[in-house]
Amino acid sequence: MTSYRPYHHGNLRQAVLDEASAVVRDRGAAELSLREIAATIGVTHAAPRRYFSGRQELLDAVAVEGFTRLGTRLRKASGERDHPGRLRAVAQAYLDFAVAEANLLELMFAHKRGPGGEAVSTSAESAFAPILQLFQRSEAEGLLPDGGAVRLSVVFLATLQGLAGLVNCGVVPLDQVSELVDEAVARFSD
Amino acid sequence: MTSYRPYHHGNLRQAVLDEASAVVRDRGAAELSLREIAATIGVTHAAPRRYFSGRQELLDAVAVEGFTRLGTRLRKASGERDHPGRLRAVAQAYLDFAVAEANLLELMFAHKRGPGGEAVSTSAESAFAPILQLFQRSEAEGLLPDGGAVRLSVVFLATLQGLAGLVNCGVVPLDQVSELVDEAVARFSD
DNA sequence: CCTCAATGTATCCGCTGGAAACAATGTTGT
DNA sequence: ACAACATTGTTTCCAGCGGATACATTGAGG
Numbered sequence: 133m134t135s136y137r138p139y140h141h142g143n144l145r146q147a148v149l150d151e152a153s154a155v156v157r158d159r160g161a162a163e164l165s166l167r168e169i170a171a172t173i174g175v176t177h178a179a180p181r182r183y184f185s186g187r188q189e190l191l192d193a194v195a196v197e198g199f200t201r202l203g204t205r206l207r208k209a210s211g212e213r214d215h216p217g218r219l220r221a222v223a224q225a226y227l228d229f230a231v232a233e234a235n236l237l238e239l240m241f242a243h244k245r246g247p248g249g250e251a252v253s254t255s256a257e258s259a260f261a262p263i264l265q266l267f268q269r270s271e272a273e274g275l276l277p278d279g280g281a282v283r284l285s286v287v288f289l290a291t292l293q294g295l296a297g298l299v300n301c302g303v304v305p306l307d308q309v310s311e312l313v314d315e316a317v318a319r320f321s322d
Numbered sequence: 323m324t325s326y327r328p329y330h331h332g333n334l335r336q337a338v339l340d341e342a343s344a345v346v347r348d349r350g351a352a353e354l355s356l357r358e359i360a361a362t363i364g365v366t367h368a369a370p371r372r373y374f375s376g377r378q379e380l381l382d383a384v385a386v387e388g389f390t391r392l393g394t395r396l397r398k399a400s401g402e403r404d405h406p407g408r409l410r411a412v413a414q415a416y417l418d419f420a421v422a423e424a425n426l427l428e429l430m431f432a433h434k435r436g437p438g439g440e441a442v443s444t445s446a447e448s449a450f451a452p453i454l455q456l457f458q459r460s461e462a463e464g465l466l467p468d469g470g471a472v473r474l475s476v477v478f479l480a481t482l483q484g485l486a487g488l489v490n491c492g493v494v495p496l497d498q499v500s501e502l503v504d505e506a507v508a509r510f511s512d
Numbered sequence: 513c514c515t516c517a518a519t520g521t522a523t524c525c526g527c528t529g530g531a532a533a534c535a536a537t538g539t540t541g542t
Numbered sequence: 543a544c545a546a547c548a549t550t551g552t553t554t555c556c557a558g559c560g561g562a563t564a565c566a567t568t569g570a571g572g
Contacts (some may be wrong), residue, residue: 138537140536140537140538140549140550140551141550141551144550144551160433160434162352162434165527165528165529166528166529166530167527167528167529168527168528175551175552176551176552176553177528177529177530178530178531178532178551178552178553178554179550179551179552181529181530181531182549182550182551186529186530187528187529187530234433235433238432238433241487241491242428242491243350243424243425243428243490243491244350244352253492253493256491256493257493260493280505283501283502283505284505286488286494286498286502286505287481287485287502287505287506287509289484289488290481290484290485290487290488290494290502290506291477291480291481291484292484293484293487293488294479294480294481294482294483294484294485294487295477295480295484297431297480297483297484297487298476298479298480298483300433301431301432301433301446302443303443303446303447303450304476304480308476311473312473312476312477312480315470315473315474315477316477316480319477319509319510320509328568330518330519330520330567330568330569331519331520334519334520355558355559355560356559356560356561357558357559357560358558358559365520365521366520366521366522367559367560368520368521368522368523368561368562368563369519369520369521371560371561371562372518372519372520376560376561377559377560377561
């Protein structure tokens with residue numbers, strides 16, 4: 133007997149978002165097709181439009197979800213005892229995420245965004261907050277020269293994101309990540 | 323009198339490549355359409371296929387051209403006298419390029435590549451060679467602690483590329499780039 | 513001149529994002 | 543209980559895309 137499928141899905145928005153995330157993870161944002169996602173869920177290609185006004189908006193939502201998950205990981209990692217330990221843990225968490233979710237990271241840092249793309253920017257700032265707080269705390273504890281915690285945190289973040297990008301586009305081999313992370317941490321530990 | 327258009331274009335490959343570069347620069351790689359490019363040049367949409375077997379191959383060619391231009395700029399900038407000066411000049415050149423060619427940079431560092439994508443990787447390595455040489459030279463001149471010039475240069479490059487990414491995706495405002503570059507250079511000057 | 517390779521054209525395919533009119537289903541007020 | 547309304551999914555259309563193939567035009571070499 134065929135399972136009965138009601139006219140209303142009940143949770144289409146989340147189903148579409150989940151499927152979109154899966155497609156991005158497995159094949160990248162460029163391969164994402166609204167029609168394919170709808171077909172996978174078992175719904176007409178016009179149905180998802182009730183929740184996402186277009187392709188770009190769906191991609192933005194996937195990016196926001198990505199930043200939320202990244203932020204959670206960074207926050208968990210920023211609780212080590214000493215300054216270099218915190219940097220190391222955060223850097224490791226960042227690159228673990230970046231390598232495991234290469235396609236998602238590319239989407240998250242994509243230049244292009246739809247109307248309402250501010251949501252992506254604010255979710256990005258939230259995700260990066262733990263890094264800023266880490267430097268501010270270390271500064272307050274006297275583990276760092278006074279002043280410029282914001283600047284330092286941004287440059288540190290840039291280093292992590294840059295490493296992630298170089299790894300994911302093939303310039304840096306995976307087996308060198310660990311020693312490069314060590315070098316990066318050393319640059320921000322004095 | 324209407325200019326006579328011969329059956330054979332004479333330089334179609336270059337014309338397609340130039341137009342593709344212009345589209346990427348102005349609207350981003352995602353907006354690039356083979357048909358539109360062909361129409362702009364005044365040729366059938368199937369004609370460019372004689373030179374680029376598909377869309378991805380054309381994008382790869384645009385990326386290679388981008389790395390070539392970036393490499394030229396970096397090489398020119400790496401001729402300053404002292405180590406911090408060289409870092410500063412290279413960093414400035416990198417971010418100038420990144421900001422002016424945001425869409426192109428995104429394509430250059432894109433995860434996805436077609437068959438024959440090794441050409442992109444090798445052109446990237448060539449472009450980055452000046453940065454590696456810069457650190458090796460500084461090390462040889464005793465301006466840097468011995469060992470790890472390769473690691474240092476990769477992490478420095480990552481910092482630059484990361485800053486570029488953060489600026490281009492809107493996380494870092496343009497008017498903070500200069501002071502962030504200073505901070506980054508300071509991290510690699512001891 | 514004739515042949516042949518190179519280059520551009522014409523035409524077809526399936527797929528995509530998007531828009532609009534329509535149908536089925538819940539919900540709410542009386 | 544029932545009518546009016548809002549929500550949600552369907553159907554049907556469109557133009558554009560990348561790609562493939564068969565064909566026409568051109569130029570180069572024997």
